[in-house]
Amino acid sequence: MAFSDITAVRQEESSSQVRERVMAARKRQEQRFAGTGLHFNADMGAGDVERYCALGETQLHYMERMFSCMGLSARAYHRILKVARTIADLEESDRIEEIHLAEAICYRQSDRKYWD
DSSP: OHHHHHHSSOOOEEEEEHHHHHHHHHHHHHHHOOOOOOOGGGOOOOHHHHHSSSOHHHHHHHHHHHHHHHOHHHHHHHHHHHHHHHHHHHHTTTOHHHHHHHHHHHHHHHHHHOOO
């Protein structure tokens, strides 16, 4: 991602556009979990996370660095992966990318502010 991508003026999404993205993400999850007893990414246990949130080598190294420098627990690691999977679903991405992980970690950091 280039600096110009970050600073470019973007048109905001309307509520109906956001709703469409959310409904599409829910449909992706419904299809992913068909016949498993799971409905949403939040329903996944640790074994499910390993299956449905598989990371590529680059993403795995990124999470290894984050795990070490942030002192994450296994539970926190799995929660970050589930949130990153949801972010990827909202972007219609089959793979969890580093940008999805980074966004999920940011949410984790802000969550810690209120719950620690």
